[in-house]
Amino acid sequence: MSTTTIGQAVAVRDTSPAAMVEQYRDEYATLMPSxxxxxxxxRLAVGAIRGDEKLMRAATTDVGVFLRELRTAARLGLEPGTEQFYLTPRKSKAHRGQLIIKGIVGYQGLVELIYRAGAVSSVIVETVRERDVFRYHPGRDERPVHEVDWFAEDRGALVGVYAYAVMKDGATSKVVVLNRAQVMAAKAKSDGAHSDYSPWKTSEEAMWLKTGARRLAKWVPTSAEYMRERLRAAAEVAAEQPESAVGAEPMPQPAEQHVDLGDEDDDAIEGELVDDTWAGGAE
Known part of the structure; x- marks a missing residue:
């Protein structure tokens, strides 16, 4: 008669993907922003796979890959299984064509990371459809003019996307404008874009928005860059003050941080602006 120890029973019980996420809760918590x-x-991570049979099957194929993708979401402080951080099933050659989990930072995740850097007061990312009116003349206009008939039954197909940020001092960042050809070029560089499970298939407009937001991210400060500027400014002010006015406690130095967005379409196109007649109604 075979016997099973309590330790063996616990090990067997805890091998499902959902149980493994809960088991490593504390480890994920240490990676997350405060x-x-x-x-x-x-709960979001567990609910995402329990509510989708394909995702559960993909997570089960290689639980280690699934847990590693969740580590990326935890480190970035993004919600898994949402438009902040997509969990998508992908076929894996290493697993003989079986599905595994791939994590992809979504449009809302990119915008969240831009806000978190602390340099901007607002981020505007919008798609333009063929029956919208869009006007933007670089060098003359500070920001685009985008007129939409919100009650139209059909605004037409997607033709472009634009993005910019309003900085905390009121200035406008670089305005990024991409037409359909540029967005499609970014899509072509995306690994698995033509998979049935890709967000390009399931959430196309969100991926257009993400392409614009990702390009904008090149023109706004990262967290480390912004903190360095604040420290430099504080140091200059301190140097100009009398010694007695300088506080005894030094300002903490920010740690260098490289953010891996876990995505495929980085640097797909170098050009940030196309001619200003690409959208319907442009002048």
């Missing part, structure tokens, strides 16, 4: 609620984050 504002993220770890319990809610775990």
């Amino acid at each position: 504002h993220v609620n770890a319990d809610q984050w775990v």
Whole structure:
């Protein structure tokens, strides 16, 4: 008669992907930014796979890959299984064509990361459809003019996307404008874009928005860059003050941080602006 120890029983019980996420909750929590609620984050991760048969099957194929993709979401402080951080099933050659989990930073995730850098007061990313009116003349206009008939039954096909940020000092960042050809070029560089499970198939407009937001991210400060500028400014002010006015406690130095967006379409196109007649109604 075979016997099973308590330790063996626990090991067997805890091998499902959902149980593994809950088991490693504390480890994920240590990776997250302080504002993220770890319990809610775990519920989202578990709910995403439990609510989708294909995702559950993909997570089960290689639980290690699934847990690693969640580490990226945790480190970035993004919610898994949402438009902040997509969890998508992808066929894997290493697993003989079986599905595994691929994590992709979404449009809302990119915008969240831009806000979190602390340099901007607002981020505008919008798609333009063929029956919209869009006007933007670089060098003359500070920001685009985009007129939409919100009550139209059909605004037409997607023709472009634009993005810019309003900085905390009121200035406008670089305005990024991409037409359909540029967005499609970015899509072509995206690994798995033609998969049935790709966000390019399931959430096309969100991926247009993401392409614009990703290009904008090149023109706004990263967290480390912005903190360095604040430290430099503080140091200059301190150097100009009398010694007695300088506080005894030094300002903490920010740690260098490289953010891996876990995406495929980076640097797909170098051009940020196309001619200003690409959208319907442009002048």
